[in-house]
Amino acid sequence: MITSLTNNRVKNVTALNRKAKERRSQEKYVAEGVRMFLEAPEDEIEEIYVSAGFEEGCRMGAHTDPYSRACLERLEKLTFERVSDEVFSRMSDTQTPQGILCVMRKKAWRPEDILAGEDPFVMVLEDIQDPGNLGTILRTGEGAGINGVLMSPGCADIYNPKTIRSTMGSIYRVPFACAASMEEAAALLRAAGIRLYAAHLQGSVVYTEPDYTKGTALLIGNEGNGLRPETAALADCRIRIPMAGQVESLNAAMASGILMYEAARQRRDTGKENCGTCWKTEK
Numbered sequence: 001m002i003t004s005l006t007n008n009r010v011k012n013v014t015a016l017n018r019k020a021k022e023r024r025s026q027e028k029y030v031a032e033g034v035r036m037f038l039e040a041p042e043d044e045i046e047e048i049y050v051s052a053g054f055e056e057g058c059r060m061g062a063h064t065d066p067y068s069r070a071c072l073e074r075l076e077k078l079t080f081e082r083v084s085d086e087v088f089s090r091m092s093d094t095q096t097p098q099g100i101l102c103v104m105r106k107k108a109w110r111p112e113d114i115l116a117g118e119d120p121f122v123m124v125l126e127d128i129q130d131p132g133n134l135g136t137i138l139r140t141g142e143g144a145g146i147n148g149v150l151m152s153p154g155c156a157d158i159y160n161p162k163t164i165r166s167t168m169g170s171i172y173r174v175p176f177a178c179a180a181s182m183e184e185a186a187a188l189l190r191a192a193g194i195r196l197y198a199a200h201l202q203g204s205v206v207y208t209e210p211d212y213t214k215g216t217a218l219l220i221g222n223e224g225n226g227l228r229p230e231t232a233a234l235a236d237c238r239i240r241i242p243m244a245g246q247v248e249s250l251n252a253a254m255a256s257g258i259l260m261y262e263a264a265r266q267r268r269d270t271g272k273e274n275c276g277t278c279w280k281t282e283k
């Protein structure tokens with residue numbers, strides 16, 4: 001059991017949690033919590049750390065708690081490091097650690113991977129700053145059946161611990177990539193035959209009116225400023241979500257969810273079924 005706070009492996013996990021520079025240089029990130037451990041692809045796991053208290057609690061609760069039983073069964077098949085509760089608290093990014101975390105290898109998606117296939121359905125994000133919003137969009141996107149997410153260089157780090165937690169496991173399954181610029185992203189989308197719809201407060205079309213059953217990209221802008229005028233000008237159509245009362249705009253993740261599920265509804269109603277992370281026409 002690791003009991004020293006100065007242990008090099010402990011210090012490295014702490015650095016991965018706190019510093020984007022370390023995550024970039026090592027091409028690793030930390031996924032913390034029971035659900036993130038249970039859903040982590042085995043071939044992407046580099047290291048597993050378990051606190052003494054968590055392991056003891058799992059053994060005591062294995063007969064009645066399905067999560068404890070599932071954790072023990074998986075841990076028996078994998079190599080992991082035991083650490084003291086004090087050490088785990090230092091390694092953790094949360095105030096109330098669950099007691100288990102994984103060091104994961106980063107993904108290697110390309111924009112072209114996301115745009116492949118028939119009638120792709122893509123989210124395009126410009127300068128989303130809040131890690132929680134970014135993670136929630138990824139998680140909601142999985143539920144709505146998107147092919148993936150394209151991000152501008154100005155978006156929050158998708159491997160930020162808060163982003164990872166907000167995805168609730170979708171980080172493992174939803175393809176994502178960073179485009180060099182929004183102009184490059186738009187060019188790639190058009191080359192793939194995908195129409196671009198910009199969420200915009202001055203949109204001339206209500207979001208339920210366009211046909212999203214063909215190749216579709218939904219553009220979402222920064223929480224405070226929305227899409228840059230140059231980016232909005234790249235769209236084929238500007239769409240808006242009608243507002244009642246004195247509300248001017250919605251949270252970026254909320255607006256994304258509304259738009260994604262409208263596209264999902266249309267695709268479902270035209271004979272498409274959800275196959276993993278994308279909607280495909282029934283044969």
